[in-house]
Amino acid sequence: MSARLYQFGGSPYCAKVRKILDFKGIDHEIIEVDYLERKELLSASGQISVPALSLDSGETIVDSTRIALRLEELYPEPTILPPGWRGMHRALADHIDNAVAEVLFRAAIPDKAAFYRAEGRDREAMWRLVRNRRYGDGFVDEMIARHEAQLARACDALAPFEEELGERPFLLGRIGLADFSLYGQLCHFTVSGHNRIPEQLRNIHAFYDRIDRISSAPETP
Numbered sequence: 001m002s003a004r005l006y007q008f009g010g011s012p013y014c015a016k017v018r019k020i021l022d023f024k025g026i027d028h029e030i031i032e033v034d035y036l037e038r039k040e041l042l043s044a045s046g047q048i049s050v051p052a053l054s055l056d057s058g059e060t061i062v063d064s065t066r067i068a069l070r071l072e073e074l075y076p077e078p079t080i081l082p083p084g085w086r087g088m089h090r091a092l093a094d095h096i097d098n099a100v101a102e103v104l105f106r107a108a109i110p111d112k113a114a115f116y117r118a119e120g121r122d123r124e125a126m127w128r129l130v131r132n133r134r135y136g137d138g139f140v141d142e143m144i145a146r147h148e149a150q151l152a153r154a155c156d157a158l159a160p161f162e163e164e165l166g167e168r169p170f171l172l173g174r175i176g177l178a179d180f181s182l183y184g185q186l187c188h189f190t191v192s193g194h195n196r197i198p199e200q201l202r203n204i205h206a207f208y209d210r211i212d213r214i215s216s217a218p219e220t221p
C-alpha cells in the first residue's frame with residue numbers, strides 16, 4: 001500500500017506526518033500543493049488545509065494527529081504510542097501542536113515571509129492575508145518588527161524540552177508521537193533551508209538531527 005501526502009513544503013504539521021511515514025516505513029508520494037492553487041487538494045480531501053493523506057483504499061485523512069492515529073491503526077509497528085505511555089504521548093503532542101506551535105510560529109515569521117516571497121509576491125501576499133485575517137491587521141509586520149522578543153519567547157517555550165533531552169534521547173524515553181510533533185514544530189526554524197534553532201539549545205539540536213536522520217524504521221534505544 002502506498003499513500004499520497006498533500007503538503008506545503010514549509011508546514012510543520014506536514015513535517016511531522018512525513019517523519020511518521022518514514023519511521024513506519026510506509027511507501028508514499030509527496031504532492032507539493034501550490035499555495036494559490038488547491039483544486040487537487042480540495043477534491044481529494046474536501047478542504048484546503050494540509051496535511052492531507054490519501055490512501056490506496058480511497059480513504060483521505062486530514063489533520064496531522066488524526067493521520068498519525070490512523071496510521072498507527074493500519075501499521076501498528078513500529079509503534080508511535082509505546083505501551084504505558086500512550087496517554088502521555090497524546091497529551092504532550094497536543095501541547096506541542098498547539099501551545100508551543102503558537103510561539104514558534106511567531107518566531108519563524110520573518111523566515112516564512114521570505115520563503116513565500118521566494119515563491120512569488122502573489123503567494124507571499126496570500127500567505128500574509130491568511131495570517132492577518134486570523135491574528136489581526138498588521139500581525140505579520142508586527143512579528144517581523146518584534147522578532148527578537150518572539151525568539152526569546154520561543155527559547156522559553158523550548159526550555160523544558162531542552163532540559164529533558166539532556167537526560168534521554170527522546171522526550172518520554174522511547175520515541176513516539178510527541179517526538180514527531182516536536183520535530184515538526186522545530187521545522188519552523190529550518191524553513192530558510194538553514195538550521196536556525198537557537199544555538200544555546202544544544203540538546204534540542206541533537207534531538208532534531210536524531211529524528212531528521214530517520215528515513216525508515218530505526219533501531220530504538
Ligand SMILES: N[C@@H](CCC(=O)N[C@@H](CS)C(=O)NCC(=O)O)C(=O)O
Pocket residue numbers: 008010011012013014048049050051062063064065097130
Ligand atoms: N491541526 C492541524 C493544523 C494544520 C495547519 O495549520 N495547516 C496549515 C499549514 S501549516 C494550513 O494548511 N493552513 C492553511 C493556509 O495557510 O492557507 C494539523 O495538525 O494538521
